[in-house]
Amino acid sequence: MARVETSPSRPYHLIIFGATGFTGQFVVEEVARTVSEGPKGNLKWAVAGRSRQKLEKVLEQAAGALSKPELRTQVDIIVADVGEPDSLAAMCKRAVIVLNCVGPYRFHGESVVRACVENGAHHIDISGEPQFLESMQLNYNSQAAEKGVYIIGSCGFDSIPADMGVLYTRDQFKGTLTAVESFLTVSSGPDGGCIHDGTWQSAIYGLADRHKLSSLRRKFNHKPLPTVGPKLKRRYINKEIQQYALPFMGSDPAVVRRTQRFLSEEHQDTPVQYGAYAGIGGIGNVIKLMFAGMMFWFLVKFSFGRNLLTKYPEFFSYGFFTKAGPTRKQMEASSFQISFHGEGYTEDQDPSKGKPNAKIRTLVQGPECGYVATPIAMVQAALTVLNEPSALPKKGGVYTPGAAFAKSTFIDRLNKHGIQFSVV
Secondary structure: OOOOOOOOOOOEEEEEEOOOOHHHHHHHHHHHHOHHHOHHHOOOEEEEEOOHHHHHHHHHHHHHHHOOOOHHHHOEEEEOOOOOHHHHHHHHOOEEEEEEOOOOHHHHOHHHHHHHHHHOOEEEEOOOOHHHHHHHHHHHHHHHHHHOOEEEOOOEOOEHHHHHHHHHHHHHOOEEEEEEEEEEEEEOEOOEOOEEHHHHHHHHHHHHOHHHHHHHHHOOOOOOOOOOOOOOOOOOEEOOOOEEEEEOOOOHHHHHHHHHHHHHHHHOOOOOEEEEEEEEEOHHHHHHHHHHHHHHHHHOOOHHHHHHHHHOHHHHOOOOEEOOOOOHHHHHOOEEEEEEEEEEEEOOOOOOOOOOOEEEEEEEEEEOHHHHHHHHHHHHHHHHHHHOHHHOOOOOEEEOHHHHHOOOOHHHHHHHOOOEEEEO
C-alpha cells in the first residue's frame, strides 16, 4: 500500500514542481481550492521551481484570483532545478507526492522521476508524450516497485477522460464490453480558444522521434493482447457527432492500451479494443487540416523545420497554438465532450461466438481541456492517492491512470469537480 503520511522530515502532502509554468500556475490555484479535501480535511503543500521571485509572483496571482490573501504567506517556496540533481533530491525528500508540471517531459521529465524513485516520493505528471511515459515504465517500474513508489503518468486531459471513460463505459455495460470508439469535440466561446505552445513543442519532437517509440516498445517483449469480438476498423465520418472525424493524434490510444494490458494480465479482465477520434467539423476544416498536417509532417523531419515550427506556432497551426496561451475569458467559455460508443455481449451471450449483440453510449464532459480540466484531473488524482492508498495496485510501480485508479472513487471525485461521466 502506498505510503501517504507526512512526517517532520517529509512535511508536505504535495509539492507542485514547475509552478511558474503556464499550466503550473493553474495547478497552484486548483490545489488552493481543494485544501479541505486532503487527509483529515487538511492539505500541506508547497510550490517549487527555479526562481523564488517567480514563485512568489505565482502565489500573489493565485491569492488575487481566489481572494485568498493567506496564500502569499502560508505556502512554502522550494527552489529546485531539473539541471541540479541535488536540488531535486532535496525537494523529493520533503514531499509525499510531487506534481510535476515541467515539460516537455522528454527533455525535463526523467530527472524528476529518478529523484522521486530514489527519495521515496510518489510522482504524478500531465504528460501526453508516449515515448516519455513508456520509457519511464521500462526503466523505472522495477525500482519504483521495490521502493513502494507510485509513478502515475498522463493525469491531465491527456489521458484521464479517455482512460477513465473506457473503464466507466465497461463498468456500466451489463455483460462483456469488447470495443469502444471515442469522439472528441471541443467548443469555444465568441473569443475563440487556443493552446499554449508547450503542447505544440511536445508534438513536434514526439513526431520527429516516432521511430524511436517502435523500438522502445519492442523491448517490453509483450505478447499480443487477445482480441474478443470483431476487430475495430478505422472510420472518418461519424454520424453520431455529425462531423468529419480523424484518428486522435494524442497519447490516449497508447495509454488506454497500457491500461487494458495491465487489467488483463493482473486481474484477468477482458481487454477492450479502443479507437480514438477527434471531430474536426466540415469539409473546409478537413482541407485546412490536411494542408497543415502535410506541412507539419514535412518540417519535423529536419532541424531547420523543427526550429521554424517552434518559432512560429501560430502561423503553422492557424492560430490554434500560441506562445501566450489562452486568456482566462477564453478558458471560461470553452468546454469539451467525448462520446464513447461501446459494443459487446450481454451476460447470456458467449463472447467467443457470434457478433456483439449489445451497445452502450457514455459521455465525459468538462470545462476547457488544457488549463481547467487538466489541473482538476491532476489534483484529484493526487487526492485519490492521499485518501485511498488501499485502492491503488498492491505494489508500487509506473502506472497509467486507469491501472492506478480502477478500484478507487476517482471518477466520483471528478464528477464532483465538473468533469462529468454519464450514460446516454
